[in-house]
Amino acid sequence: MAEPAGDGGGGGGRRDPGCRRLRAGRRGRAGGPRPGTGDPRHPVEPRSPVRTAAGAAGVTAGVAFGAGGRVVVKPPAFEYVAAAGLDEALEALADTSVETRPLAGGQSLVPMLNFRLAAPERLVDLNGIEALAGVEETESGGLRLGAMVRVRQLERDPLIARRAPLLAEAAPFIAHPQIRSRGTVGGSVAHADPAAELPAVLLTLGARVRIARRSRGGEPGSRVERTLDLDDFFLGPFFSALEPDELLTAIEVPPSAPAEGTAFDEVARRRGDYALAGVAARVRLDSGGVCGEAAISLVNGGSTPCLMSEAARTLVGSEPTPEAIEAAAAACAATCDPAADMHASEAYRRHLVRTLTARVVSRAADRART
Numbered sequence: 477m478a479e480p481a482g483d484g485g486g487g488g489g490r491r492d493p494g495c496r497r498l499r500a501g502r503r504g505r506a507g508g509p510r511p512g513t514g515d516p517r518h519p520v521e522p523r524s525p526v527r528t529a530a531g532a533a534g535v536t537a538g539v540a541f542g543a544g545g546r547v548v549v550k551p552p553a554f555e556y557v558a559a560a561g562l563d564e565a566l567e568a569l570a571d572t573s574v575e576t577r578p579l580a581g582g583q584s585l586v587p588m589l590n591f592r593l594a595a596p597e598r599l600v601d602l603n604g605i606e607a608l609a610g611v612e613e614t615e616s617g618g619l620r621l622g623a624m625v626r627v628r629q630l631e632r633d634p635l636i637a638r639r640a641p642l643l644a645e646a647a648p649f650i651a652h653p654q655i656r657s658r659g660t661v662g663g664s665v666a667h668a669d670p671a672a673e674l675p676a677v678l679l680t681l682g683a684r685v686r687i688a689r690r691s692r693g694g695e696p697g698s699r700v701e702r703t704l705d706l707d708d709f710f711l712g713p714f715f716s717a718l719e720p721d722e723l724l725t726a727i728e729v730p731p732s733a734p735a736e737g738t739a740f741d742e743v744a745r746r747r748g749d750y751a752l753a754g755v756a757a758r759v760r761l762d763s764g765g766v767c768g769e770a771a772i773s774l775v776n777g778g779s780t781p782c783l784m785s786e787a788a789r790t791l792v793g794s795e796p797t798p799e800a801i802e803a804a805a806a807a808c809a810a811t812c813d814p815a816a817d818m819h820a821s822e823a824y825r826r827h828l829v830r831t832l833t834a835r836v837v838s839r840a841a842d843r844a845r846t
């Protein structure tokens with residue numbers, strides 16, 4: 477068992493550039509924190525048609541009657557738009573005079589509404605947009621995951637198991653089956669939670685995000701699209717490079733190389749809880765068993781989902797021996813930037829990062845050899 481690598485007293489060592497703090501002065505969209513101290517419990521999903529709160533006669537969603545027949549609802553009032561197509565959703569988001577949020581699986585957004593941590597005036601429901609669903613193999617042999625692909629599909633789809641087994645391996649660690657059946661890949665990435673598994677896993681795989689918006693000042697239906705490396709997408713905790721009028725439409729996962737292995741593991745207090753720490757690794761071996769490329773990402777290792785590029789680079793150019801792997805794990809623990817909270821101290825999280833990194837890099841290297 478590795479020894480704790482930090483002193484628990486704040487700063488720690490030099491931070492890997494991947495483990496960054498909020499970049500000031502950048503535009504982007506703030507998602508909002510997890511309600512309470514950890515898991516958002518018992519989310520309530522609004523039923524349509526929804527125009528909630530006092531004054532909305534005939535309302536059905538999440539309504540209870542308080543003293544004197546007063547209407548009491550959990551979320552603040554919002555307008556509900558069920559978009560039938562991508563252009564309709566982009567059109568609704570383009571009207572920035574009304575604070576609008578996309579609604580995907582609702583597994584983070586609805587609890588945030590109920591806890592009054594977010595109060596958008598309008599929700600645009602993406603669940604009816606077929607163009608955002610589905611998993612495709614790309615021409616290069618990679619994967620294109622529509623933003624509305626459910627986390628559950630990552631566990632079950634044979635194409636994903638074949639092309640990106642790391643996604644299938646990590647998905648069961650996310651929450652519980654009910655939440656995974658609703659929660660989406662795009663929602664998890666857009667939410668930009670440093671404690672979420674998928675952002676770290678997708679960083680390890682070198683994924684890119686596809687983003688769309690309606691042309692500003694252009695004709696309705698005129699679309700502008702851009703592609704961003706996922707590493708440039710996360711700007712801070714719950715804060716991404718998405719502009720308020722933009723929608724994440726898909727995630728592109730590059731093809732895996734021959735002699736490449738991946739692995740994921742995490743430690744949580746209970747099955748389904750957010751991880752105290754988690755690590756994803758990818759190792760590619762060249763001829764002779766020398767490491768040609770490596771990537772390591774952390775769950776809850778910094779204020780954003782973070783790629784530990786410097787630590788991963790220490791593996792490249794030599795065989796992934798137990799000593800080399802232990803050195804990379806020590807580098808990860810020294811340069812990560814975990815927070816302390818009521819669930820774990822910073823020192824304990826560094827200890828987990830070191831132990832988990834050694835474990836998953838070793839497993840990824842073994843898989844690359846077979």
Ligand SMILES: Cc1cc2nc3c(=O)[nH]c(=O)nc-3n(C[C@H](O)[C@H](O)[C@H](O)COP(=O)(O)OP(=O)(O)OC[C@H]3O[C@@H](n4cnc5c(N)ncnc54)[C@H](O)[C@@H]3O)c2cc1C
Nearest residue numbers: 578580581582583584585651659660663664666672673724
């Ligand atoms: C009890 C509980 C436990 C959980 N445990 C875990 C866990 O262990 N690990 C983990 O990773 N997650 C966990 N989650 C969160 C869950 O995985 C969410 O599903 C996920 O974080 C968000 O996905 P969603 O589709 O539900 O997004 P939503 O909740 O609908 O949206 C989240 C945010 O992203 C925005 N958004 C959604 N889709 C898009 C899009 N296509 N383009 C632009 N913006 C968009 C929304 O406006 C909102 O701000 C847990 C949730 C609950 C309720």
